[in-house]
Amino acid sequence: MKLVAVTSCPTGIAHTYMAAEALEQAATDAGHELLVETQGSAGMDPLSAQDIADARAVIFAADVEVRERERFAGKPLVQAGVKQAINNPGALIAQAVERAADGPSAVLVSKVDESGGVGTRLRQWLMTGVSYMIPFVAAGGLLIALAFLFGGAEVANKVNGGTFGGVEYAGVTDLSQLFATAGVPGVLFKIGAVAFSMLVPILAGFIAFAIADRPGLVPGVVGGLLATATGAGFLGGLLAGLLAGGVAYALTRISLPRALQAVMPVVIVPLISTAVVGTVMLLVIGSPVAAVQTGLTGWLAGMTGTGAIALGLLLGAMMAFDMGGPVNKVAYTFAVGTLASGTPSAAMAAVMAAGMVPPLGLALATVIRRKLFTDAERKAGEAGWLLGASFITEGAIPFAAADPLRVIPSIVLGSAATGGLTMLVGATSLAPHGGIWVVGLIGKPLFVVLAIAVGTVITAVCVLAAKSLRGSEKSAVAAVPATV
Amino acid sequence: MPLITEDLVLLDLGTTDRASTTRALAERLHAAGRVTDVEAFLSDVAAREAQMPTGLEGGIGIPHARSAAVAEPSLAFARSDDGVDWGAPDGPARLIFLIAAPDGAGGEHMKILAALARRLVHQSFKDSLATAADPAAVVKLITEEVIDR
Numbered sequence: 001m002k003l004v005a006v007t008s009c010p011t012g013i014a015h016t017y018m019a020a021e022a023l024e025q026a027a028t029d030a031g032h033e034l035l036v037e038t039q040g041s042a043g044m045d046p047l048s049a050q051d052i053a054d055a056r057a058v059i060f061a062a063d064v065e066v067r068e069r070e071r072f073a074g075k076p077l078v079q080a081g082v083k084q085a086i087n088n089p090g091a092l093i094a095q096a097v098e099r100a101a102d103g104p105s106a107v108l109v110s111k112v113d114e115s116g117g118v119g120t121r122l123r124q125w126l127m128t129g130v131s132y133m134i135p136f137v138a139a140g141g142l143l144i145a146l147a148f149l150f151g152g153a154e155v156a157n158k159v160n161g162g163t164f165g166g167v168e169y170a171g172v173t174d175l176s177q178l179f180a181t182a183g184v185p186g187v188l189f190k191i192g193a194v195a196f197s198m199l200v201p202i203l204a205g206f207i208a209f210a211i212a213d214r215p216g217l218v219p220g221v222v223g224g225l226l227a228t229a230t231g232a233g234f235l236g237g238l239l240a241g242l243l244a245g246g247v248a249y250a251l252t253r254i255s256l257p258r259a260l261q262a263v264m265p266v267v268i269v270p271l272i273s274t275a276v277v278g279t280v281m282l283l284v285i286g287s288p289v290a291a292v293q294t295g296l297t298g299w300l301a302g303m304t305g306t307g308a309i310a311l312g313l314l315l316g317a318m319m320a321f322d323m324g325g326p327v328n329k330v331a332y333t334f335a336v337g338t339l340a341s342g343t344p345s346a347a348m349a350a351v352m353a354a355g356m357v358p359p360l361g362l363a364l365a366t367v368i369r370r371k372l373f374t375d376a377e378r379k380a381g382e383a384g385w386l387l388g389a390s391f392i393t394e395g396a397i398p399f400a401a402a403d404p405l406r407v408i409p410s411i412v413l414g415s416a417a418t419g420g421l422t423m424l425v426g427a428t429s430l431a432p433h434g435g436i437w438v439v440g441l442i443g444k445p446l447f448v449v450l451a452i453a454v455g456t457v458i459t460a461v462c463v464l465a466a467k468s469l470r471g472s473e474k475s476a477v478a479a480v481p482a483t484v
Numbered sequence: 485m486p487l488i489t490e491d492l493v494l495l496d497l498g499t500t501d502r503a504s505t506t507r508a509l510a511e512r513l514h515a516a517g518r519v520t521d522v523e524a525f526l527s528d529v530a531a532r533e534a535q536m537p538t539g540l541e542g543g544i545g546i547p548h549a550r551s552a553a554v555a556e557p558s559l560a561f562a563r564s565d566d567g568v569d570w571g572a573p574d575g576p577a578r579l580i581f582l583i584a585a586p587d588g589a590g591g592e593h594m595k596i597l598a599a600l601a602r603r604l605v606h607q608s609f610k611d612s613l614a615t616a617a618d619p620a621a622v623v624k625l626i627t628e629e630v631i632d633r
Binding site for chain 2: 010011013014015016017018020021022025038040041063083086087
C-alpha cells in the first residue's frame with residue numbers, strides 16, 4: 001500500500017530524521033511503500049501532489065505544526081508525536097493501513113478548534129453536527145417539496161395514511177406497493193421522508209463526533225435515533241449528541257492494562273457509551289417527554305373555549321418551539337384533529353402558516369446580513385425558501401441546533417404572530433400540510449400570505465438582533481474553516 | 485572538517501547527570517575549536533531539552549541545538565556503563581550524542597546531521613557503538629555509516 005508521512009520536531013535536527021527513518025523501515029518491513037517529507041532544517045523535500053494523491057493514508061509524526069497540511073485534506077490520517085514514530089513506528093504504520101482500509105468516507109472533518117473557550121467549543125460542536133445534517137435537510141426537504149409539486153400534497157397521506165381534504169387514505173405499509181399506490185410522487189415523498197428521519201441521528205452523531213472523534217459516532221447516532229423514537233425531537237438530539245460525546249470522550253481517556261486496550265475501541269467504548277446514552281434517552285428523557293405531551297394536549301383541548309387569537313398565538317409558538325419535537329407534535333396533532341370532520345379548520349390554517357415561518361424567516365435573515373451566518377447556514381438559508389413555502393418547518397433546524405438560545409425565541413415570536421394573525425382574519429385550511437402547494441384548499445389565502453410575511457419579517461429581525469449582540473464570540477467562530 | 489574526531493569521543497564517562505554530561509561533551513567541542521562559547525551553547529541545548537527531553541527508548545540521549553556559539557557542525561559522543569537519565573520512559577541513556585549545529589548552517593551540513601539522525605534508529609549501528617573498543621573505532625564507524633554512505 002502507498003503511504004505518505006510528514007515528520008517534524010522543534011529543532012529539526014534529530015527527531016525529524018529519526019522518525020522518518022524509523023517509519024520508512026517499519027513500512028518496508030510490513031511490505032508497504034512510504035514516502036516521508038521531513039520538515040526539518042536540512043531543507044524541505046516536499047512530497048509531490050502526485051505522491052499525496054497516490055497515498056492511501058497519511059501519517060503526521062510531529063511535535064510542531066505540520067506546514068501546509070491542507071495538502072493532505074480528506075486523506076485518512078494518523079497523528080502522533082515524533083517519539084511515538086521513533087519508538088513504535090510499526091504501530092503507526094499499522095494504524096495508517098487500518099485507516100486506509102476504512103476508505104475516504106471514514107475521513108470526517110470536525111470544526112472544533114481546540115484552543116477555544118467553553119462557549120466557543122460548544123458552538124463548534126453544534127456547528128459540526130449541523131453542517132453534516134444540512135445535506136439531509138436539503139435532500140429530504142426538496143424531495144418532499146417535489147413530491148408535493150408533482151403529486152399534490154395528498155401524496156403524503158397516500159403514503160402515510162390519514163385524511164386529506166375530506167378523503168380517507170389507507171397509506172402504504174408494504175413498500176413493494178408504494179409505486180402502484182402513490183406513483184412517482186409517492187416514491188419521491190418516501191425517499192424524502194427517510195432522509196428526514198436521519199436528521200436528528202446525524203445531528204446527534206456528529207455533535208458527539210466533534211467532541212470525542214470517531215468513538216462518539218455510535219452513541220451519538222443511536223442516541224439521536226432514540227430521541228426520534230421517543231418523540232424528543234431535535235432538542236432531544238442535541239442532548240443525545242452532547243451526552244454521547246461526553247461519555248465517549250471520558251471512556252477513551254481511561255487508561256487500562258495493555259491487554260484490555262486492544263478491545264477498547266472495538267468492544268468496550270461502543271458498548272458502554274451506547275448503553276449509557278441509550279438508557280438515558282429511553283428512561284430519563286423518554287418519560288418526561290411523554291408527560292409533557294399529555295399535559296400540553298389536555299391544556300390545548302381546554303383552550304378551545306378561550307379566544308381564537310390566543311389559541312393562534314399559542315399554536316404558532318408551539319409549532320416553532322421544537323420543530324418536529326414533542327411540543328410541535330402536540331400543536332400539529334391538535335390541528336389535524338380539528339380537520340377530522342372534513343370542515344375547514346382555523347386551527348389548521350394557523351398551524352400551517354406558523355410552521356412555514358421559521359425557515360422563511362431564517363432564509364430572509366441570511367440574505368439581509370450574510371456575515372452573521374456561517375457558510376453552512378447560508379446554504380441552509382438558500383434551501384429554506386422552498387422548505388418554508390412547502391410547510392417543512394424542519395428547514396429551520398440547522399439554525400436552531402447551531403444557536404438554540406438566539407434562534408428558538410426568534411422563530412417562536414415570528415410563528416406566534418403568524419398564528420395569531422391567521423386567527424384574527426379568520427383564515428382556514430382543509431389540508432393538513434403542503435404549504436403553498438395546497439393554496440386552493442385555504443380560506444382567505446391572501447391574508448394567510450400576509451400573515452406569513454409578517455411572521456417572516458419578525459423572525460428575521462429578531463434573529464439578526466440577537467446575533468448582532470453576540471459580539472466577540474462570533475469572531476472566534478468565524479476563524480474556524482467553514483468547509484466540511 | 486570531519487563531523488567527529490577521536491578527541492570528541494568519551495568512552496568512560498564519569499558523570500551521572502544530564503547537565504554535567506552535556507557540559508563534559510561541550511567542553512570537548514570547545515577544546516577542538518568547534519564551539520566558541522560553552523555557556524551560550526549549553527543554554528541553547530538546555531532550552532531544547534526543556535521543550536521535551538531528548539532521551540529515547542533503548543538507552544539513547546540526543547541533546548542537540550542550533551546555536552550561534554557553534555562554529556562547525558559537530559558530533560560529540562559519550563558512552564556510559566551506568567547510564568544517565570535522559571528522560572526516556574524505559575531507563576537511562578547509555579549512548580549519548582551531542583549534536584551541535586551552527587545557526588544558519590547550509591543545507592549540506594544539515595544533511596550530514598540528518599543522515600546521522602537516521603542511522604541512530606538502526607539497532608545494528610547502536611550495537612556497534614555500544615561495543616566499539618576505542619574512540620578510533622567509534623569515529624571509523626560513524627564516518628563509514630553516516631558520511632560515506
